[in-house]
Amino acid sequence: MRNQILVLTTFAVGALLAACERQAEHDTAPSAYQKQLQTALITAKPGDVITIPAGVHEFNRGLSLNVSGVTIRGEGMDKSILSFKNQVQGAEGLLVSASDFTIEDLAIEDTAGDGLKINEGRNIIIRRVRAEWTNGPDEKNGAYGIYPVQTENVLLEECVAIAASDAGIYVGQSRNVVVRNNRAERNVAGIEIENTFNADVYGNVTNENTGGILVFNMPDLPQPGHSTRVFGNTVIANNTDNFGAAGTPVASVPAGSGIVINSNDKVEIFDNEIADNDTANIIISSYYAAGFQGTRDMAADYDPYPETIYIYGNRLSGGGSSPDGLDLKALKVAMFGLTGSLPDVLWDGFVNADKLDADGVHLPEYAICVDNEDAEILNADLPNGSDNIVVGATQHRCQHKKLPAVVLAAPLS
Amino acid sequence: MRQVFVAIALCMLISACEPAARPVVVHSADEIPDHLSAWGVVFADGNHFELNDGVVPYDLNTPLFTDYALKLRTVWLPNDTSAEYNGSRELDFPVGTIISKTFHYEKADSWSDDSFAVLKTDRESTLNVDGYLDLDDYVLIETRLLVRYEDGWRAFPYVWNYAQDDASLELAGDQRTIELVDDNSSESIAYIVPDANQCAGCHTPDHSAKEMRPLGPRAWQLNRAYSWWGSAGTQLEHWAVSGMLTGHSDSPPRGVRWALPGDATLEQRAKAYLDANCAHCHNPTGAADTSALHLNIDAPVDRRYGICKTPVAVGRGSGDRPYDIYPGRPGDSILVYRMQHSDPAIAMPELGRGTVHVEGLALISDWIASMNGEC
Numbered sequence: 111m112r113n114q115i116l117v118l119t120t121f122a123v124g125a126l127l128a129a130c131e132r133q134a135e136h137d138t139a140p141s142a143y144q145k146q147l148q149t150a151l152i153t154a155k156p157g158d159v160i161t162i163p164a165g166v167h168e169f170n171r172g173l174s175l176n177v178s179g180v181t182i183r184g185e186g187m188d189k190s191i192l193s194f195k196n197q198v199q200g201a202e203g204l205l206v207s208a209s210d211f212t213i214e215d216l217a218i219e220d221t222a223g224d225g226l227k228i229n230e231g232r233n234i235i236i237r238r239v240r241a242e243w244t245n246g247p248d249e250k251n252g253a254y255g256i257y258p259v260q261t262e263n264v265l266l267e268e269c270v271a272i273a274a275s276d277a278g279i280y281v282g283q284s285r286n287v288v289v290r291n292n293r294a295e296r297n298v299a300g301i302e303i304e305n306t307f308n309a310d311v312y313g314n315v316t317n318e319n320t321g322g323i324l325v326f327n328m329p330d331l332p333q334p335g336h337s338t339r340v341f342g343n344t345v346i347a348n349n350t351d352n353f354g355a356a357g358t359p360v361a362s363v364p365a366g367s368g369i370v371i372n373s374n375d376k377v378e379i380f381d382n383e384i385a386d387n388d389t390a391n392i393i394i395s396s397y398y399a400a401g402f403q404g405t406r407d408m409a410a411d412y413d414p415y416p417e418t419i420y421i422y423g424n425r426l427s428g429g430g431s432s433p434d435g436l437d438l439k440a441l442k443v444a445m446f447g448l449t450g451s452l453p454d455v456l457w458d459g460f461v462n463a464d465k466l467d468a469d470g471v472h473l474p475e476y477a478i479c480v481d482n483e484d485a486e487i488l489n490a491d492l493p494n495g496s497d498n499i500v501v502g503a504t505q506h507r508c509q510h511k512k513l514p515a516v517v518l519a520a521p522l523s
Numbered sequence: 524m525r526q527v528f529v530a531i532a533l534c535m536l537i538s539a540c541e542p543a544a545r546p547v548v549v550h551s552a553d554e555i556p557d558h559l560s561a562w563g564v565v566f567a568d569g570n571h572f573e574l575n576d577g578v579v580p581y582d583l584n585t586p587l588f589t590d591y592a593l594k595l596r597t598v599w600l601p602n603d604t605s606a607e608y609n610g611s612r613e614l615d616f617p618v619g620t621i622i623s624k625t626f627h628y629e630k631a632d633s634w635s636d637d638s639f640a641v642l643k644t645d646r647e648s649t650l651n652v653d654g655y656l657d658l659d660d661y662v663l664i665e666t667r668l669l670v671r672y673e674d675g676w677r678a679f680p681y682v683w684n685y686a687q688d689d690a691s692l693e694l695a696g697d698q699r700t701i702e703l704v705d706d707n708s709s710e711s712i713a714y715i716v717p718d719a720n721q722c723a724g725c726h727t728p729d730h731s732a733k734e735m736r737p738l739g740p741r742a743w744q745l746n747r748a749y750s751w752w753g754s755a756g757t758q759l760e761h762w763a764v765s766g767m768l769t770g771h772s773d774s775p776p777r778g779v780r781w782a783l784p785g786d787a788t789l790e791q792r793a794k795a796y797l798d799a800n801c802a803h804c805h806n807p808t809g810a811a812d813t814s815a816l817h818l819n820i821d822a823p824v825d826r827r828y829g830i831c832k833t834p835v836a837v838g839r840g841s842g843d844r845p846y847d848i849y850p851g852r853p854g855d856s857i858l859v860y861r862m863q864h865s866d867p868a869i870a871m872p873e874l875g876r877g878t879v880h881v882e883g884l885a886l887i888s889d890w891i892a893s894m895n896g897e898c
Binding site: 144170171230252283329332356 | 694695696698713715718719720721723724727730731733810812813815826827832833834835836837838839840841842843844845857866867868873874877
């Protein structure tokens with residue numbers, strides 16, 4: 111996997127240098143509405159509803175809200191459009207540092223950095239918001255479309271995220287989160303749940319991204335994630351070339367990844383429609399295989415291994431027919447022939463030696479369980495230089511106790 | 524010590540002669556005046572910019588960089604009040620305190636109202652010997668006020684008019700196109716006056732508490748001389764002697780001037796610079812604790828300070844460099860990449876950086892280059 115990452119990386123660097131500096135449009139006068147909306151956000155009081163009329167509203171600098179208890183409401187995600195095409199300042203379109211916040215029925219387009227970022231807050235509703243880079247996939251696009259981080263009790267539903275150069279919908283370092291019935295297309299990552307616990311991700315359509323749905327844990331952060339359920343989603347043909355900025359974690363996601371679990375624990379994947387993802391429909395990997403070269407040492411308190419994974423009842427088809435990267439391509443041809451395909455589930459094979467039984471197999475509570483009819487899992491045995499690659503449907507057949515559903519607390523319940 | 528007193532009294536006396544006695548007024552938070560002059564802290568008449576009686580200018584050892592703007596800082600305390608010394612965070616100022624910061628530039632030879640050509644010069648602002656700024660030589664851009672109310676600090680951005688005789692409250696901020704000129708180059712940039720929320724974006728170093736606070740007037744930042752006092756001694760000592768400060772320590776934390784080679788070690792100067800420019804967000808309780816990169820001056824230089832630390836939600840900001848700080852390799856360090864760029868998707872800090880701070884970048888690059896070790 112590493113070679114393929116290096117290839118991707120080298121490619122992306124050239125493009126990045128070529129397109130580095132965003133031309134600042136110094137003489138673009140801010141619209142009168144920019145000032146009006148900024149002022150409304152600055153002077154907002156708890157309980158206020160700030161309405162965004164229909165129309166395309168141009169902004170050249172970021173907006174922010176610091177007052178809790180505010181609702182921002184447009185007239186529809188295709189009607190009330192906040193456009194940041196000429197943004198000269200501010201890393202986000204709208205930055206919210208507040209609780210009891212609702213935003214609905216509007217679009218945020220073409221921001222320099224993230225579209226909507228919500229940094230630290232409780233009781234957050236993001237509903238029917240579209241975050242899009244209208245030029246389509248491009249590594250100059252902003253990183254995240256919709257980005258709640260360090261939030262608690264969050265409902266993110268019926269949103270649309272398109273062409274983010276990192277994740278369309280990214281939930282980071284949060285707890286008690288429901289992400290449902292959204293559509294994320296042509297992003298590097300469609301939906302990413304990172305360092306978050308108690309998240310339900312269901313009813314979403316994540317097609318044509320580089321990777322459809324990611325459940326990741328990154329080192330050094332205040333909160334390790336666990337307990338995510340990914341179910342009832344449509345995850346089809348996530349084969350868009352990776353256009354993530356080189357050096358970001360997602361830049362190492364191979365094109366053609368359906369659902370990817372990296373270094374996260376207690377993840378349940380069930381009842382999804384996962385098809386035609388050319389590298390693999392499901393990938394389970396450790397931090398060691400995530401594109402961070404082996405020279406990078408690890409934070410002492412970080413758990414890089416995916417554990418207690420439970421995959422069952424998914425409808426898996428196609429997939430694995432044209433993996434991204436030379437190593438995987440060679441592996442596919444060698445094991446399955448020119449016209450064959452990699453199995454539905456790929457696992458890098460890294461395990462924590464402290465969590466194995468005498469035979470070197472995961473203790474049951476940490477096992478990677480794939481109990482999905484005849485779906486096969488390929489253990490790439492990366493820790494041993496792929497000396498002993500194992501493919502089969504039965505060696506991971508086991509069950510875990512199912513995770514409870516996420517229950518949103520009042521006032522979102 | 525007695526001489527100091529005399530010197531202070533003399534200064535006060537002189538500045539009290541002009542401008543005509545207009546009081547400083549602390550307006551209530553829900554009746555903020557549209558014009559800066561109504562506060563009575565600083566004045567300009569198109570020719571001179573000056574301070575009111577009792578308004579004390581001060582300087583920091585290591586200020587935040589803002590597009591090469593010169594910054595004149597002042598503090599005013601209500602009668603018979605004083606600030607309480609604090610060795611680790613900002614001094615504890617009494618209710619009614621007004622802190623001001625006036626952003627201005629020295630005009631370039633090619634200056635006109637249309638060209639807005641100003642000098643790109645990395646120096647400190649100083650009042651002239653008569654205690655004012657001559658507006659033939661300088662152009663005023665904005666004055667930001669921080670006012671201490673019963674329930675905490677509030678921030679108000681005022682933007683100077685073209686006549687340079689008053690500034691207007693612009694809660695939504697403003698934008699000016701300016702031409703930054705030095706001996707070798709000329710660069711047009713969008714100078715951005717932050718909106719009131721963006722003021723809070725930096726002035727809330729504890730992002731969970733969401734409490735606005737001044738950032739500059741901390742003991743280590745104030746621990747230096749300032750010529751306005753007309754004699755030797757640090758600002759802290761003068762504030763203590765003049766009654767502005769109580770509880771002053773005999774051994775305040777060392778002041779570190781980032782721009783003064785020899786004043787401190789390279790690492791101390793780099794840490795001072797990163798504290799002033801980054802730590803309002805990048806501290807363990809700051810808005811950027813999401814990144815787990817902590818650049819506060821009292822943080823140890825370890826992984827969380829960026830040493831061999833991989834990025835998290837960096838977006839386009841990594842430039843394909845592996846670590847925030849790669850010892851010995853500034854060209855492979857993300858900190859350096861972010862300082863090298865002004866694109867809002869890449870640049871750090873996020874505000875006040877329409878151009879690259881060449882001298883700050885050199886300091887951080889030199890420091891990283893001087894480090895030993897591998898990742």
